Amino acid sequence: MKVTVIGAGNVGATAAECVARLDVAQEVVMVDIKEGMPQGKALDMMESGPIHGFDTRITGTNDYGPTENSDVCIITAGLPRSPGMSRDDLLAKNTEIVGGVTEQFVEGSPDSTIIVVANPLDVMTYVAYEASGFPTHRVMGMAGVLDTGRFRAFIADALDVSIRDVQALLMGGHGDTMVPLPRYTTVGGIPVTQLLDDDTIDNIVERTKGAGGEIVDLMGTSAWYAPGAAAAEMTEAILKDNKRILPCAAYCDGAYDLHDLFIGVPVKLGTDGVEEIIEVELSSDERDSLEASAEHVHGNLEDLERLREEGEIG
Numbered sequence: 071m072k073v074t075v076i077g078a079g080n081v082g083a084t085a086a087e088c089v090a091r092l093d094v095a096q097e098v099v100m101v102d103i104k105e106g107m108p109q110g111k112a113l114d115m116m117e118s119g120p121i122h123g124f125d126t127r128i129t130g131t132n133d134y135g136p137t138e139n140s141d142v143c144i145i146t147a148g149l150p151r152s153p154g155m156s157r158d159d160l161l162a163k164n165t166e167i168v169g170g171v172t173e174q175f176v177e178g179s180p181d182s183t184i185i186v187v188a189n190p191l192d193v194m195t196y197v198a199y200e201a202s203g204f205p206t207h208r209v210m211g212m213a214g215v216l217d218t219g220r221f222r223a224f225i226a227d228a229l230d231v232s233i234r235d236v237q238a239l240l241m242g243g244h245g246d247t248m249v250p251l252p253r254y255t256t257v258g259g260i261p262v263t264q265l266l267d268d269d270t271i272d273n274i275v276e277r278t279k280g281a282g283g284e285i286v287d288l289m290g291t292s293a294w295y296a297p298g299a300a301a302a303e304m305t306e307a308i309l310k311d312n313k314r315i316l317p318c319a320a321y322c323d324g325a326y327d328l329h330d331l332f333i334g335v336p337v338k339l340g341t342d343g344v345e346e347i348i349e350v351e352l353s354s355d356e357r358d359s360l361e362a363s364a365e366h367v368h369g370n371l372e373d374l375e376r377l378r379e380e381g382e383i384g
């Protein structure tokens with residue numbers, strides 16, 4: 071099993087390290103345009119192998135030769151947010167980067183599965199899908215695992231319980247329009263709605279929606295520990311054919327009455343990538359929120375089309 075991580079910056083290096091520590095791949099290759107940087111980080115990680123106890127071989131490169139025959143590729147190459155920026159502000163620049171790296175990668179790994187991390191996530195996943203020529207089930211975006219991770223962490227904190235017992239579902243785009251679903255959130259099998267009052271749940275939902283921005287405001291750039299771990303968890307599910315049920319940005323063309331877009335929905339994740347989209351029953355409010363989120367993603371896709379027509383993006 072071989073995993074390529076494109077972009078060896080904060081999220082990419084963390085994802086590579088998390089994959090190595092899970093010991094699910096024989097090889098992890100990090101690619102970046104910065105000379106020496108992916109090679110140096112790879113060496114540093116390799117030297118932590120004897121301490122952590124993983125056998126994964128980690129290498130760094132500035133070209134795509136060493137990535138050939140990868141099983142999974144995590145695309146983190148792209149600009150991150152700075153304070154005051156929305157994820158959508160990254161659209162033009164990151165489209166060029168994500169489209170370009172995808173084309174170069176798929177040449178040597180035509181049978182792989184791609185996990186996109188770069189923002190704006192739902193649109194960048196569409197860009198990678200178009201550039202790869204892959205079937206939709208082998209391209210997906212990482213956002214829901216991170217966003218539910220944040221949601222679960224805040225719930226565990228509010229209840230003073232183990233994070234391991236909190237399960238949550240969250241749908242929609244990766245941004246302010248995401249749709250956390252407290253009705254489908256449980257603590258040790260008990261609906262969270264029986265354990266926390268409405269105001270507390272509302273506050274946690276709002277904090278989850280703004281959790282990425284909360285970190286950008288504190289650090290001046292976007293998060294990487296949880297995003298890297300989330301991409302690695304998805305990679306593990308694919309490599310081990312775990313059939314995990316995880317929220318991922320998957321291609322919807324009919325599911326939830328949504329059409330021709332990648333957006334966060336619960337999926338079954340295994341060797342074939344997105345093996346199934348799980349359709350859960352939604353209340354009319356939840357459906358309205360999901361539709362509003364999908365509209366936002368469609369708006370971004372229209373912006374992308376316009377920028378292409380105006381020649382702003384190649």
Ligand SMILES: NC(=O)c1ccc[n+]([C@@H]2O[C@H](COP(=O)([O-])OP(=O)(O)OC[C@H]3O[C@@H](n4cnc5c(N)ncnc54)[C@H](O)[C@@H]3O)[C@@H](O)[C@H]2O)c1
Pocket residue numbers: 076077078079080081082101102103104146147148149150151160164167170171186187188189190191212213216244292293294297
């Ligand atoms: N989906 C999510 O939930 C989520 C979470 C956090 C960050 N992100 C996004 O992930 C992306 C990366 O964030 P980061 O914090 O790691 O940024 P970073 O700046 O630390 O790393 C990005 C890396 O990409 C590299 N890069 C740029 N162009 C490249 C190219 N053409 N080929 C190869 N490498 C290239 C850069 O040299 C840099 O090392 C950003 O777009 C950020 O917004 C998404």
